Amino acid sequence: MSARRWAWRAGAVLVCAALVLAWQMIAEARLVSPVFLPAPAKVWAALVRGVDSGVILRKLAGTVLRMIEGWALASVLGVALGALIGSSRAARDWLAPTLEFLRPLPASAVIPVAIALFGLSDAMVLGVIGFGALWPMLLATVHGFAAVEPRLYEVGRVLGLSRLDMIRKVALPSAMPDILAGARLGLTVALVLAGVGEMLAGRDGLGQWILLAARSFRAPDLYAGVVLFGLLGYASALLIGAVERRALRWRG
Numbered sequence: 001m002s003a004r005r006w007a008w009r010a011g012a013v014l015v016c017a018a019l020v021l022a023w024q025m026i027a028e029a030r031l032v033s034p035v036f037l038p039a040p041a042k043v044w045a046a047l048v049r050g051v052d053s054g055v056i057l058r059k060l061a062g063t064v065l066r067m068i069e070g071w072a073l074a075s076v077l078g079v080a081l082g083a084l085i086g087s088s089r090a091a092r093d094w095l096a097p098t099l100e101f102l103r104p105l106p107a108s109a110v111i112p113v114a115i116a117l118f119g120l121s122d123a124m125v126l127g128v129i130g131f132g133a134l135w136p137m138l139l140a141t142v143h144g145f146a147a148v149e150p151r152l153y154e155v156g157r158v159l160g161l162s163r164l165d166m167i168r169k170v171a172l173p174s175a176m177p178d179i180l181a182g183a184r185l186g187l188t189v190a191l192v193l194a195g196v197g198e199m200l201a202g203r204d205g206l207g208q209w210i211l212l213a214a215r216s217f218r219a220p221d222l223y224a225g226v227v228l229f230g231l232l233g234y235a236s237a238l239l240i241g242a243v244e245r246r247a248l249r250w251r252g
Helices: 003-030 040-053 055-086 091-103 107-118 122-147 150-156 162-201 207-213 219-247
Strands: none
Touching: 003 040, 003 219, 040 055, 040 219, 055 091, 055 162, 055 207, 055 219, 091 122, 107 122, 107 162, 122 162, 150 162, 162 207, 162 219, 207 219
């Protein structure tokens, strides 16, 4: 690893350390009531307590499972529909108004509909996560397929490739950068909606942990849950980044 990259990483660590130090100073000065802003040491103690008891790890596992299930469902549907729409000019023209109508809808707007259909259940949470994470994947895939060089399609037709082979061998590799960018954004959306869904439906997870801690004025437990959410998001971004680098090695 180059010295320049080490310097950037060291700078990132220093920024995090400075933020924690500022947090500690604010807590010690009691600029904010300890009921609402505990010191970092108390948050760390709450996190260690939760890990030792296994409770917070069980909550974390539930959130991760819901996030991955919803994201996987959205990814499969988004890539499949996006490939069909993006590879056809007629389909893009016909479906553009519908997509533009549905795309701006926040996932929170469909939560009452999901509750009416599925009740306060895991299926409701999964449906909300899937709806929210679908759009980054779908729109990125449509854009990626629509941006494929038309001459590549002409070459495929000359070679006698079927529509399925054209998508699999020509369009999909070309659209992969857009698809992976949509996957990264979709995973972030899935994490946020997993927490929101757990709070609303009372499902076992980090969202429920944070909500119950807030209602009980257990600020250290609340912040411990928030820290775990942040670490989970960071780990997800690193994982997608590693997949992206490996899948796009051909771009240099």
